[in-house]
Amino acid sequence: MSDEYVLPRKATPDSPLRLAVMISGGGSGLRALLKHQQEADRAHVTTLVIADSESAGGLKHAMDAGVECFSVPLPREVKGAERRKAHEEQIIRIIESKDIEMIVLSGYMRILSSFFVSRWKGRLVNIHPSLLPDFPGAHAQRDALEAGV
Template identity: 45%
Template structure:
C-alpha cells in the first residue's frame, strides 16, 4: 500500500514560540504525518531556539531592514519559495501578511487565535473578551485571508472565563487549547482528512 509522504510545514514566529514548541514536539513523534522543515521570524525571536533544539533550519527576515511591509513580504516570499512547504503556520507572527503573499500561498496558511471567532478578532482577543464581561471565550484555528482573523474556521473550542480571571490567567488556559487544536488540524491536513480546498467550520 502506498503511504502518503509527510506534509512539509514552515512556521513563522515573532516571539517565544510556545505553539511552535508544541508543534515541534508533536512532529517528532513516530507516525506524525507532518514535519517542520523550517522556522522563520521577522526578528531575532527567542522562539528560534526551539527550532534549533530539534535540528530544524531557521531564517530571519528582519522587518526593520525593509522600507515597507510589501518589500519585507517579497523577501519573505522568496525564502518560502526556496523552502516550498506544503503548509505555512503563523505561530505568533505579529505582522499582517500583504494580500499578494497571502494569495501566493492561500489556502495553505494557518493561524491560531485566542478567541472563539468571529468573536473578538484582532491583536487583543483575550483582553477584549474580559472587557466584554462574557462567560466564555475560546480558541480557533483559521485559514489566513486578507482580513484580520476573518478566514475560514478549521477548528475551535470554547474556554470558560472565570470570575477572577486576568488577561494573563485566561490566556494561560487558552494556550493549551490553541496548541491542541493546531496540532490536530495539521495532522488532519497531512492525512487528507481535512481538505483546505473546501474548509468547513467544525
C-alpha cells in the first residue's frame, strides 16, 4: 500500500462505501450507524459486523438489521505473541472476502497491531462517544457535559 491516505473511491448515496464494523460490546455506535444509513443522504452501508465475543450485544442489532455477522474470539489453541496475530489474520480473511472498503472500530476493545492497522491505512476509523482520553467509560457523555465541553 502507498503511504498516501486515499479512500478507495468517492462514496455517494447511490453508491455507498461498504463498511465492516468491529465491536466488543452492546453496539451503541453500531446502532447509530445503522440508523443513519436509513437516511437518503447517507454514503455508507454496513455490510459486515465482526465481534470479538459471541456475547457482544451489538450482534443482535446487526442481525435485526440483516447485516452479516461473525464472532471471532481469540484462538485458544494459539499461545503467546502469535495469538493476537492469528486472531487478526482470521479477521483479515473475513474482511477481504466481503469486499469491504472501510473498517469502523465502534467500541472495539482490543488493541490492534501495526500489522493490522497498516494493512487498512486510510480506511480504518475508530469512533467513540466522547473525547479520549479525558472522558472514558460508560458515562462519557455525561462526564463531558458536566465538565462543560
